[in-house]
Amino acid sequence: MGDDGRRHIGTAERRDRLALRQRLAGAARAGSPEEVAGSLVALHGTDPATVHLAVGARLADAAKTVEETERALYDDGSLVRMHGMRHTVFVFPTELTAVVHASTGRTVAARERSGLLRSMAQAGAPGAAWLAEVEESTLAALARRGQATAAELARDEPRLKERFVYAAGKSYEGVHTVSTRLLKVLGVEGKVVRGRPLGSWTSSQFRWAPAPRHPELDPGEAQAELLRRWLTACGPATEDDLKWWTGWRVTEVRRALAATGAEAVSLDEGTGYVVAGDAGPVAWPSEPWAALLPALDPTAMGWQQRDWYLAPELRPTLFDRSGNVGPTVWWNGRVVGGWAQRADGEVVWRILDGDGIGRDAETAIESEAARLASWVGTTRITPRFRTPLERELSA
Incomplete structure (x- = not known):
């Protein structure tokens, strides 16, 4: 017990929880991508390759990684790639879409549309009424096609091709098409999601698809449910961890903590x-x-305070300047x-x-490297966000 009478959970026990609940220990590996995503709540989807690699690291039968992940994402629709916490693209179990949208999406969506x-x-571009017409026409075109690229949708709704200057006179001035900005807004509003890629499972070019239908939930109840699921997978966590992962205000985090008991x-x-x-x-x-x-990976990125599994001196080598972690090697709960x-x-x-790294650890790591190479096959993987060690090793 701690000095305040609360049970103390030390680093060793936190690493044991991580091994089991993040599906990383051999006996804890999952049977399907749906099990992986359900256990972790969310898989980072900004880099398409991350989704498959994160699943493959946790499947008992990694040989089926690509086939089974694409089935779940694009055939069965049991997983969905959409905007979520911190305005980041994730892959969620489809039954969580209503929770994610109500707990985090609405606030971001209102800000994006505004x-x-x-x-x-x-x-000097047309206003809200014009944009509403284009939006309605675009969604109708997407419903007819099932899935489509922005270019394909622009053939059905030519106004999507129109351009306007963004941030005129600023150092970051640029020219945007209506399609680029509108489809992003529709994504955070929960009206469209990322569909099947144009190329292989590593491709960043993708089609859009209509979002799965879901009920509109009370935001407070949705936040409590999302936090409950995340604590089940990642607890214990500090208030700072929770605020960082969700992107919520501290008052929202505390209210959700109280609601979940x-x-x-x-x-x-x-x-x-x-x-x-x-x-x-x-x-x-x-x-x-x-x-x-x-x-x-959601385990490496899961907490704001990471010293219990990642030595601070490793960060400059394993992270880029924006705080994105690169590929990591783990042994018994630490990087x-x-x-x-x-x-x-x-x-x-x-x-x-x-x-503490001995021959047994090196043998186990070598085995995991061989396991990864066996299912990746001829596919070549370059992370979207390059880190110093990854660049050096891949050269």
Whole structure:
């Protein structure tokens, strides 16, 4: 117990929770992409390759990674790629779309639409009534096509091609098409989602698709549900972790904590929170484990305070200047290095934190590298956000 009578959850136990609940220990691996996404709540989707790589690292049968992930995303529709927390693109279980939209999307959407109309007005472009006509026509065209690129939609609704100057006179002045800005607004409003890519599973070029229908939920109830799910997967977490991950105001975080009946615990970093009844010890992983996780993996990016699994001195090498993590090597619940893929397809890795790393660890990491290479095959992966170690290893 901590000095305040709360149960103390130390670093070792937090790493055990991570191993089991993030589906990283061998015995905890999942049987499907839906199980992976459900366990983690959200998979980072800004870099398309991250979704498949994050799933593959956690599947018991990684050979089916691409086939099964594309089935879930594009055939069954059990997973959906859409804007979520912090205005970031994620992949969620489809049943969570209503929760994500009500808890985070509405506020961002109102700001995005207002910003678009303001930019158009400053450029002397048509106003809200004109934009509403274009929006209605665009959504109708998308419904007819099922999935479509912005260029295909512009053939049906030519006004999408019209251009206006954004931020005239500013250092970041640019020319935007109506399609670029409007489709982004429709995405955060929960009206359209990212569809099947134009190329392979690593392609950043994609089609748009109509968003799955979902009920309109009360924002407070939706925030409580999202926080409950995230704490189940990632707890214990501090208030700062929760505020960072959700992108909410601190008052919203505290209200959601109270609504879920979250239980306070003691951490090395201060006060943390778990879902009610989850403060007790967890089962230890049955065996040591290694993992090769991709850039922007939800485990590596899951908390704002990361010292309990990532030594601060490793950050300049493993992160880019914007705070995006690159590919990481894990051993028993902590980041110990990074990996990359060379032009010839070889998966290479390097240990940066050798404390406690012995031959068993190196063997396990080598096995994970071989496992990754076996299902990636001839596909070449270059992270969207390059980091110093990844650039060096891939050269």
